[in-house]
Amino acid sequence: MTAAVTSRRRTTALIGDDNTVVVAGKRLTWRTLHKLPQLPSPAAVLVDSGADALAAVRHHAVHGTELLVATQSRVDLRMREELGESGFAIVLPDGAVTPARLKRVEESGRAWLLTSGSTGRPKRIGHTLESLTTVTGDQPPRTWLLPYSPGTYAWWQVVTLSLTQADQGLVVIEPNELEEWPAVAAEHGVTAASGTPTFWRQAIYRDADALAAVPLEQITLGGEPVDQAILDQLREVFPKARISWIYASSEVGASIVVHDGKAGFPKSWLDREPDPERPVLSVEGDELVIRSPHHGAGLVGAVHTGDRVEYDGDRVLITGRLDTDEINVGGSKVSAGVVRNVLMGHPGVSWARVFARKAPLVGRMVAAEVVPNRALGPITDADLVQWCSTRLPDYGVPRRIKFLDEIPQKETLKSDV
Amino acid sequence: MVKRLTAWVLDGDPLGFGTMSSVARGRVREMMGEVMTAQGRSLPADDTADLREIGFRSLDFSELALRVEDELGDELNFDAPGLRRIATVGDVLDFIEQLQSA
Numbered sequence A: 001m002t003a004a005v006t007s008r009r010r011t012t013a014l015i016g017d018d019n020t021v022v023v024a025g026k027r028l029t030w031r032t033l034h035k036l037p038q039l040p041s042p043a044a045v046l047v048d049s050g051a052d053a054l055a056a057v058r059h060h061a062v063h064g065t066e067l068l069v070a071t072q073s074r075v076d077l078r079m080r081e082e083l084g085e086s087g088f089a090i091v092l093p094d095g096a097v098t099p100a101r102l103k104r105v106e107e108s109g110r111a112w113l114l115t116s117g118s119t120g121r122p123k124r125i126g127h128t129l130e131s132l133t134t135v136t137g138d139q140p141p142r143t144w145l146l147p148y149s150p151g152t153y154a155w156w157q158v159v160t161l162s163l164t165q166a167d168q169g170l171v172v173i174e175p176n177e178l179e180e181w182p183a184v185a186a187e188h189g190v191t192a193a194s195g196t197p198t199f200w201r202q203a204i205y206r207d208a209d210a211l212a213a214v215p216l217e218q219i220t221l222g223g224e225p226v227d228q229a230i231l232d233q234l235r236e237v238f239p240k241a242r243i244s245w246i247y248a249s250s251e252v253g254a255s256i257v258v259h260d261g262k263a264g265f266p267k268s269w270l271d272r273e274p275d276p277e278r279p280v281l282s283v284e285g286d287e288l289v290i291r292s293p294h295h296g297a298g299l300v301g302a303v304h305t306g307d308r309v310e311y312d313g314d315r316v317l318i319t320g321r322l323d324t325d326e327i328n329v330g331g332s333k334v335s336a337g338v339v340r341n342v343l344m345g346h347p348g349v350s351w352a353r354v355f356a357r358k359a360p361l362v363g364r365m366v367a368a369e370v371v372p373n374r375a376l377g378p379i380t381d382a383d384l385v386q387w388c389s390t391r392l393p394d395y396g397v398p399r400r401i402k403f404l405d406e407i408p409q410k411e412t413l414k415s416d417v
Numbered sequence B: 001m002v003k004r005l006t007a008w009v010l011d012g013d014p015l016g017f018g019t020m021s022s023v024a025r026g027r028v029r030e031m032m033g034e035v036m037t038a039q040g041r042s043l044p045a046d047d048t049a050d051l052r053e054i055g056f057r058s059l060d061f062s063e064l065a066l067r068v069e070d071e072l073g074d075e076l077n078f079d080a081p082g083l084r085r086i087a088t089v090g091d092v093l094d095f096i097e098q099l100q101s102a
Helices: A050-063 A077-085 A153-164 A175-187 A197-212 A228-237 A336-344 A381-389 B025-038 B058-072 B089-100
Strands: A020-023 A026-029 A043-047 A067-071 A089-091 A111-114 A124-127 A142-146 A168-172 A192-195 A218-222 A242-249 A253-258 A280-284 A287-291 A303-312 A315-321 A326-329 A332-335 A349-359 A363-372 A400-403
Touching (some): A020 A050, A043 A050, A050 A153, A050 A168, A077 A089, A111 A153, A142 A153, A153 A242, A175 A197, A192 A197, A197 A228, A218 A228, A228 A242, A228 A336, A303 A336, A315 A336, A326 A336, A326 A349, A326 A363, A332 A336, A336 A349, A336 A363, A336 A381, A349 B058, A363 B058, A381 A400, B025 B058, B025 B089, B058 B089
Parallel strands (some): A043 A089, A067 A111, A142 A168, A142 A192, A363 A400
Antiparallel strands (some): A020 A026, A242 A253, A280 A287, A287 A303
C-alpha cells in the first residue's frame, strides 16, 4: 500500500512523550527535546547525533510528516541525489536544506528505513510508526540503552518502544561513547539494552566488571547470528536478567523472539498454522522464509531472507548469509557460521570471523581471524585447530588462523563477519 | 594465467637491493612438520617417506601451500607447472620449490 494520502494524521499515540530521554548526559523527555519547526516533508534527515535523530522522529510523530532518518555517513552523494529525485528534501546536520528535485505529494505518516546494505546498496523500505512498533501491551518500567545507529531497524525498534509505551526511558549512546557505554548506562540506571552479539562481546571483552555494574534486567541480542557462547557469557555476568534474541530486519520486521537462553529457535515453530498476529516461518532448501504481519510496505507473501539455517537437534540455528556462509572445500560444504560458533565456543576466544581462502587442490579452505580473550591467558592456533578437530569434519577445521588485537566493528555495531 | 612472484626480502641483503624471495627447502620442510604436528602426526626425517603412509593428505598439502604463501607474502602459481605425481615427502618439497620458481 503506497497510495499518497493528502490529509495528515497523527500516526500513533505519543504515550511515551514524558518518558526520560538522556542525550549527551542531559536528562530530558521526548516532549522537552529540541524542536525542528522547519522540517520539510518528505525529508531525508541526515544526522551526526542521536539527539537530532530523536527530534526528527518526534516531529514526524506529532505532525505526520514523511521522514527518512539516517546517519550522514550512511548516505553517500549518489544516494542523496537519488533521494532528491524521489521527492526528498535533504536536511544536513547543520540544518542546511537541499530542496527535493521532484515535487510530489507527501505520504503522510510514512517512515522510510534504509536496509543495512550487506547484500549490496542500501534499499529504502517503507514503514509507519505502527508497523515499526512491534512491542505493545503492558511493559514493565524500563530504561533502555540506545546504542544503535540512527535510522536502522534496530534503532527504530527501541525508539518506537520508548515513544509509544509508558515508562520506557532512553539513554542515547553517541558513537564517541560506544567504548565506554557501560559507565554511561550505570550512571543513568539503564535496566534494558539491545545490541548485536558483537556489541555484547566487545563489552565483555573490554571490561566485564564495568558491564556487570549496569543494573540490566532485560538483555536483547539481534542483527547478527546469535551463538550459544555469547548467550552463556551474558548469563554468567547477569544471572537474573531476561536474555532474549530477536530476528528482525527492515524487510520482515521482528519475526522471531526467543527468551529461553538458547541459540536458535524450536523446530516446532516452523510451518505453524497462520495467525494474523504471528509470522509464519519456514525453510526452503537451507533458506529461512518468512511471511510476517510486520513486513515493510509493498512486501507481501513470503520473503526469502537470504539467511541460512541448519538443524541442531530440536532447534533451528540461523548460521549466516547464504551467499557468503557456504564454503566449498574440495566439494565438501561447510557453513562459516557453524565453524564460527565452534571457535566462539572456545573459552579463550572473544571473537572470530570465518571465511574462505583460495587454496590449491581443494579450491577453498576455511580460514579464520580470532581475537583471544586476554583474561584467560595465551592461546595458539594449534589449540584452536585441536578444539575444532574434535567438533567439526576435517574439511571444516580452519587451517590458517590469524590473531587480531581487537574486534573490528562497523557503524551498525555488527562485526565485519 | 602465469603470475610472477614479486615478494622481496631484505634478510641477508645489507645493501637493500633486495632479491627475488623464496622459502628455502629446509624451511618448507619445517612448515610441513608444523602442519603434521597440528594434525597430531609427525613428519619423518626421510624424504622418501610415502605421503599416504604418513597421512599427509590434500588438505594438509593445501595448508602447507597457504603457509608458504603467507611467508612469501604472495600467492603461489599452481597453473604453471604440469601435473605430476606427488607421492613422497621429497616430491612435496620439490613441487613447492618448482612453484616458487614458476
